[in-house]
Amino acid sequence: MLTFTQRKPPNPHTAVTLTLALTAQERTRSRHHFETEDGQIVCLRLPRGMVLQNGDILQDETSNSMIRVIAKPEPVFTVTAQTALLLIRAAYHLGNRHVPIEITADYLRLSPDLVLRAMLEKLGLKVHEEVLPFQPEGGAYGHHHTY
Template sequence: MITISEKLTQTETDGLDIKDTICLPFDERKRGRLKTVTASGEDVGIFVERGEVMRDGTLLKAESGDIFQVVAANEEVTTASTADAHLFARACYHLGNRHVPLQVGDGWLRYQNDYVLDDMLCQLGLDVQHEQAPFEPENGAYGEHASGGHSHHGHSHGGHSHGHGHDHSHSHSHDDGHHH
């Protein structure tokens, strides 16, 4: 088995020869430890730093020195679209309020299939389609390339929680009257 233990930064990738590709869906690209196979069928074990998503095009370095490129796999997703900018903004607001991973394009948004979200967006008036497509959601305000030195909070949201363990405060409210 090929052992991969290093994720290369953008500045380290110029002029490198890519030995093979590794096609992974989003849920596997979120993991820092997994076993899978390359496009040519070689077994690989990926052991990289946890907490950073492997994006489409990410380059990984094996212990042998070989370079492998991550490819975002087609997977079952929902793509919702509208030409109405106000309606699009409302849909993004409601999905963001639910903290779902969301990919945003020009007049369309994409998320992992969820019939409750599908129904909500249909009721708002968006065109909702299930399809096979790569899923590359936003990193979010607290993602790996966020600016401003802002850390995420470690508190409960009445029914779900974010266990990031960093002290931070900000204000927003939820339907249950819970305030921060």
């Protein structure tokens, strides 16, 4: 079994032997066994607290094999607003609830939650159910991307 212990910066030119599709939650697991899309079991043994990002490359501890991590499509709510202020207000309220969210200038994205959906709609935002890669913000206190 391949055991990946090192993270390399994303690089589209790196020769990889495998691809590992992981949900946002799975990308927070630094020590776990996963199955690749072709059925191979791999082990991650990375420093605790490391959060993987879409495109990260992991290196096996003995064979130097490389695997690329990709963000796996998963159910999400995509939130849009008619004004930037409404979108900022929604981000504020979701942040107060410590909800992992993906933030862009045009939308917010979060894991499905019916209570949060009702709150967002009451605030005047539109909520769309989709199945897409989810890449939430890492947080200001240590869940950032380091190499």
